[in-house]
Amino acid sequence: MGLTLLSRRDPLAAASDQLAKLAAPGACPPFGQKMAQAGYAPLYATGITVLQINVGKFCNQSCRHCHVDAGPEREEQMTRETAELCIKAFSSTDIPTLDITGGAPELNRNFRWMVEQARALGRHVMDRCNLSVLQLAPQADLAAFLARNEVEVVASLPYFRSAQTDAQRGDGVFEKSIRGLRMLNELGYGQGGSGLVLNLVHNPVGAFLPARQDAIEAQFRRELLKQHGVVFNNLYTITNMPISRFLEFLITSGNYEGYMERLANAFNPAAAAGVMCRYTLSVGWDGTLYDCDFNQMLELPLAQGAPRHIRDFDPDRLHLREIVTANHCYGCTAGAGSSCGGAVA
Amino acid sequence: METYYHPHDLTKFADMGKGNQELWEKFMAYYGAVFADGALTEREKALIALGVAHAVQCPYCIDAYTQTCLEKGSNVEEMTEAAHVACAIRGGSSLVHGVQMRNVAEKLSM
Numbered sequence: 051m052g053l054t055l056l057s058r059r060d061p062l063a064a065a066s067d068q069l070a071k072l073a074a075p076g077a078c079p080p081f082g083q084k085m086a087q088a089g090y091a092p093l094y095a096t097g098i099t100v101l102q103i104n105v106g107k108f109c110n111q112s113c114r115h116c117h118v119d120a121g122p123e124r125e126e127q128m129t130r131e132t133a134e135l136c137i138k139a140f141s142s143t144d145i146p147t148l149d150i151t152g153g154a155p156e157l158n159r160n161f162r163w164m165v166e167q168a169r170a171l172g173r174h175v176m177d178r179c180n181l182s183v184l185q186l187a188p189q190a191d192l193a194a195f196l197a198r199n200e201v202e203v204v205a206s207l208p209y210f211r212s213a214q215t216d217a218q219r220g221d222g223v224f225e226k227s228i229r230g231l232r233m234l235n236e237l238g239y240g241q242g243g244s245g246l247v248l249n250l251v252h253n254p255v256g257a258f259l260p261a262r263q264d265a266i267e268a269q270f271r272r273e274l275l276k277q278h279g280v281v282f283n284n285l286y287t288i289t290n291m292p293i294s295r296f297l298e299f300l301i302t303s304g305n306y307e308g309y310m311e312r313l314a315n316a317f318n319p320a321a322a323a324g325v326m327c328r329y330t331l332s333v334g335w336d337g338t339l340y341d342c343d344f345n346q347m348l349e350l351p352l353a354q355g356a357p358r359h360i361r362d363f364d365p366d367r368l369h370l371r372e373i374v375t376a377n378h379c380y381g382c383t384a385g386a387g388s389s390c391g392g393a394v395a
Numbered sequence: 396m397e398t399y400y401h402p403h404d405l406t407k408f409a410d411m412g413k414g415n416q417e418l419w420e421k422f423m424a425y426y427g428a429v430f431a432d433g434a435l436t437e438r439e440k441a442l443i444a445l446g447v448a449h450a451v452q453c454p455y456c457i458d459a460y461t462q463t464c465l466e467k468g469s470n471v472e473e474m475t476e477a478a479h480v481a482c483a484i485r486g487g488s489s490l491v492h493g494v495q496m497r498n499v500a501e502k503l504s505m
Contacts, residue, residue: 269438
């Protein structure tokens with residue numbers, strides 16, 4: 051039996067079940083109500099500066115907190131045809147950044163083609179990397195490919211110790227992650243003056259909010275250098291979103307109500323103003339458009355009136371679109387806020 | 396079963412302001428200032444608070460500061476050591492009174 055909700059036939063594999071759980075009264079007031087009180091309802095996009103493409107749910111890992119329900123048994127993968135539509139849309143704009151995620155995005159057969167196309171356009175490319183993928187035999191040249199194309203690597207590492215990292219990401223993942231970071235360092239990643247950017251992502255290993263970004267970054271920097279000789283540029287803190295496998299953890303561990311209450315009590319209007327959906331457009335593996343990767347996993351399409359597939363991409367109707375929200379959005383507005391680029395407030 | 400301690404009472408802490416708002420606000424302002432980054436970091440202060448919470452055996456404080464320590468980036472190994480510090484000081488404070496016992500015994504004994 052696999053580790054994904056889907057392969058276990060868990061009812062929570064269905065986005066509708068997750069949305070029903072999140073909408074049930076009790077744990078927190080409706081997110082829309084909180085946003086209205088803060089003066090952000092409805093919430094509108096402010097323009098697209100990041101095109102984030104989720105190329106599929108296939109992954110060589112099965113992390114316990116994964117909001118994608120990704121894993122080795124998932125088969126959803128972006129085709130070349132859809133990838134070409136994405137690049138066509140991207141090239142028709144001046145959106146500066148292409149952010150490629152998954153699953154393990156590098157395992158999509160169109161990943162390298164997309165990177166090269168975006169770089170040929172002179173745009174910035176980000177790869178959301180799980181680090182262990184760099185050590186798969188068929189990916190032996192992946193790190194060098196990323197360096198050659200000056201791709202920013204955004205690498206997941208929840209903690210600077212193995213016990214916590216392995217508890218979230220699987221046995222032995224910390225060791226593989228350190229090996230991956232060393233490979234990247236050897237190529238110049240994270241080293242001053244190289245121009246090769248290596249950023250880390252810290253998720254809490256449990257039902258609590260992340261530490262203050264600057265404080266935990268200093269801890270990571272000190273510990274990774276001292277214990278492993280690893281360097282990096284910046285660390286982003288990302289709050290665990292109460293969806294998919296993390297939602298399952300919250301429910302089965304008896305933490306769901308407490309966590310939602312914690313997120314809602316920590317609602318920060320300044321974080322609400324800076325949420326990433328206001329400047330990001332998210333594309334699913336099948337070309338469907340979403341406000342963010344979390345809405346994508348909950349199958350919440352763009353608001354009525356906006357184009358809903360990359361083939362109908364129309365920046366004029368997307369730049370200032372109304373954002374679709376639900377109670378999971380508390381994850382991005384709690385405390386210092388959370389986004390794919392870390393804290394926002 | 397009825398008990399004196401209820402986890403949800405922790406969320407009613409602010410009700411203490413209803414009896415005397417001015418004193419409550421002064422306490423909270425002081426409390427906030429104590430736990431802000433200073434010569435010690437917020438994380439270090441939270442670990443001290445967790446140790447003290449064990450020493451005074453306050454279940455509210457242990458609940459609150461376990462979560463705070465995790466949210467400041469501490470790990471269970473560090474938090475366990477903080478509890479041991481509290482334990483050592485409590486144990487030591489008992490044991491050091493043995494000196495008083497010895498003084499009294501010495502005076503009374505032939």
